[in-house]
Amino acid sequence: MTLRISSAAKINLVLSVLGKRRDDYHELRTILQSVSLYDTLEFARAERLEIDAPAGITEQPEQNLVYRAAEIFLQKYAPAQGVKITLTKKIPLAAGLAGGSADCAGALLGLNKFLAVNLPLAELDKIANQLGSDIAYCLRGGAYLALGRGEMLRKIPELPRLYGLILKPPFALSTAEVYRAYRPAGVKIFADDAYIEGKISPENLPTHNALWPAAGALQPELPAYRQILKATNPIACSMSGSGAALFAFYNDKITRDKAAVSLYGRYEIYPIETINSAQTISEN
Numbered sequence: 001m002t003l004r005i006s007s008a009a010k011i012n013l014v015l016s017v018l019g020k021r022r023d024d025y026h027e028l029r030t031i032l033q034s035v036s037l038y039d040t041l042e043f044a045r046a047e048r049l050e051i052d053a054p055a056g057i058t059e060q061p062e063q064n065l066v067y068r069a070a071e072i073f074l075q076k077y078a079p080a081q082g083v084k085i086t087l088t089k090k091i092p093l094a095a096g097l098a099g100g101s102a103d104c105a106g107a108l109l110g111l112n113k114f115l116a117v118n119l120p121l122a123e124l125d126k127i128a129n130q131l132g133s134d135i136a137y138c139l140r141g142g143a144y145l146a147l148g149r150g151e152m153l154r155k156i157p158e159l160p161r162l163y164g165l166i167l168k169p170p171f172a173l174s175t176a177e178v179y180r181a182y183r184p185a186g187v188k189i190f191a192d193d194a195y196i197e198g199k200i201s202p203e204n205l206p207t208h209n210a211l212w213p214a215a216g217a218l219q220p221e222l223p224a225y226r227q228i229l230k231a232t233n234p235i236a237c238s239m240s241g242s243g244a245a246l247f248a249f250y251n252d253k254i255t256r257d258k259a260a261v262s263l264y265g266r267y268e269i270y271p272i273e274t275i276n277s278a279q280t281i282s283e284n
Contacts, residue, residue: 001045001114001283001284002042002043002044002283002284003042003043003110003113003114003281003282003283003284004040004041004042004043004281004282004283004284005040005041005042005043005106005109005110005279005280005281006038006039006040006106006279006280007038007039007040007041007102007103007105007106007138007278007279008034008035008036008037008038008102008138008141008275008277008278008279009034009035009037009038009091009097009098009099009102009166009272010032010033010034010035010097010098010101010102010134010137010138010141010240010278011032011033011035011096011097011166011240011241011245011247012030012031012032012096012209012238012240012241013031013032013033013195013205013206013207013238014029014030014031014190014192014195014206014207014208014209015028015029015030015031015208015209015210015211015241016028016029016030016189016190016192016208016210017182017184017210017211018189019184021149025133025149026149026179026182027147027148027149028146028147028148028149028150029145029146029147029189029192030145030146030150031143031144031145031146031156031192031195032134032137032143032144032145032146032150033142033143033159033274034141034142034274034275034276034277034278035164035166035247035272035273035274035275036272036273036274036275037090037091037097037166037270037272038090038091038280039087039088039089039090039091039099039102039103039106040087040088040090041066041085041086041087041088041103041106041107041110042085042086042088043083043084043085043110043111043114044083044084044086045082045083045084046082046083046084047082048082049067049070049071049074049082049083049085050082050083050084050085051064051066051067051070051084051085051087052084052085052086052087053066053086053087053089054087054088054089064100064103065100065101065103065104065107065131065132065135066085066087066103066104066106066107068104068131069104069107069108069111069127069128069131069135070083070085070107070111072127072130072131073107073108073111073112073117073127074111077115077117077119078111078115078117081115083111083114083115085107085110087103092168092245092268093172094172094173094174094175094244095168095172095173095240095241095243095244095245096173096175096239096240096241096242096243096244096245097166097240097241097245098134098137098138098241100132101132101133101134101135101137101138102138102278104128104131104132104135104138105128105135105136105138105139105278105279106138106279108124108127108128108135108139109124109139109279109281110281112124113281121139121140124139125139129151133148133149133150133151134150136151136153137150137151137153137278138278138279139278139279140153140277140278141275141276141277141278141279142155142158142275142276142277142278143155143156143157143158143159143195143274143276144156145192145195145196156195156196156198157195157197157198157200158276159195159200159274160200160201160202160274161273161274162202162205162249162273162274163249163250163252163253163255163256163271163272163273164234164247164248164249164250164256164271164272164273164274165229165232165234165247165248165250165256165259165260165263165269165270165271165272166240166245166246166247166269166270166272167225167228167229167245167246167247167248167263167267167268167269168244168245168246168267168268168269168270169219169221169222169225169244169245169246169268170268171219171221171244172244173215173218173219173242173243173244174242175241175242177218178211178214178215178218178242178243179211179214179242181214181215181217181218182210182211182213182214183213183214185213190206190208190210191206192206194206202235202249202250202251202252203235205235205236205249206236207236207237207238208238209238209239209240211239211241211242211243212238212239215239215242215243215244219243219244222239222243222244222246225244225246225267226239226246228263228267229246229247229248230248232248232250232259232262232263233250233255233259234248234249234250234259235249235250235251236248236249237249247272256271257271
């Protein structure tokens with residue numbers, strides 16, 4: 001038997017930075033949403049833990065979040081088992097789309113199912129929170145308010161299906177460098193009541209990213225790429241996470257598709273839709 005998991009990217013529709021914490025992380029308030037751009041993980045029996053991942057994800061496979069999650073899981077819950085995990089990437093790296101976190105969550109859910117360990121989500125959260133702030137969210141997906149470092153999650157009403165584009169500029173941004181470059185202009189929480197109250201529609205889709213000035217300072221070309229997206233007349237346009245990926249949403253699928261056609265061949269473009277789950281599992 002083999003098992004396959006599709007793990008979805010996330011975007012930050014709203015991201016407010018509330019200050020610096022004692023642990024040197026930043027206190028966040030962010031609206032997270034899964035979108036239909038996926039990495040895939042396939043699980044098969046093996047004599048030991050093996051990770052087959054694309055070159056360049058990390059210099060050493062043992063540093064990869066998939067390997068680290070699998071190692072912790074197997075040591076604690078299935079020490080006699082061997083598994084080969086094959087990772088196929090479509091989510092761009094270093095883009096603010098939680099590709100690494102999505103892969104890590106997929107590894108945990110996949111191992112739990114493939115090895116029939118059947119841990120509750122709360123147990124998987126314990127491993128997730130050891131490894132990164134977005135991983136617990138990526139175990140769930142859909143629409144959430146995230147607080148703290150991003151690990152404190154509150155379910156909010158699901159968004160209607162919205163049609164959008166992701167534009168990945170031809171450069172990456174380091175999350176750590178963006179946060180180091182962040183300079184608060186007074187603590188301000190962007191209004192996210194519409195999300196909390198379930199009042200989102202193509203006519204009402206507020207977006208905000210407090211890290212935008214820091215990202216633009218590190219990559220001065222970034223605003224030009226946002227202007228490229230804005231020129232397609234979206235209803236909303238912003239940066240996800242610490243960048244460098246940008247997203248835009250449109251009134252409907254036809255308008256989105258026309259915008260995509262105008263950009264194909266010149267830029268790295270991904271059509272997306274909002275979705276209500278981060279993971280899809282299939283067995284062969």
